[in-house]
């Protein structure tokens with residue numbers, strides 16, 4: 001039996017609680033709070049306690065999906081990003097930059113949220129930026 005405890009950070013929200021993953025024979029089987037982590041000091045909310053469940057869920061998407069004629073198809077990241085970029089470009093060309101917006105997430109880091117608003121303002125040319133905490 002190979003049992004390991006691997007420290008990590010909860011990815012459910014931007015608080016950044018420290019967790020310890022329980023790994024048995026190479027499979028993630030549980031999550032514990034990290035008592036020495038400065039953010040949560042041994043505490044977790046219900047989402048953190050169940051962090052391992054979504055990581056190992058068979059329902060989890062493992063590749064991008066692109067919708068073609070009403071049906072989703074697996075795609076590479078390059079294909080999916082190109083499709084999104086083409087659609088964004090055609091909408092902005094036709095209706096202007098304020099016809100689109102960027103929604104960011106509490107699951108992203110501050111640095112990623114900063115980059116997203118920079119992308120919206122400097123690349124697309126819109127101030128339509130919002131955050132899931134306000135939805």
Ligand code: SF4
Pocket residue numbers: 010011012013014015016017040044045046047048049
């Ligand atoms: S344990 Fe709860 S509060 Fe802590 S990072 Fe995860 S979701 Fe956020």
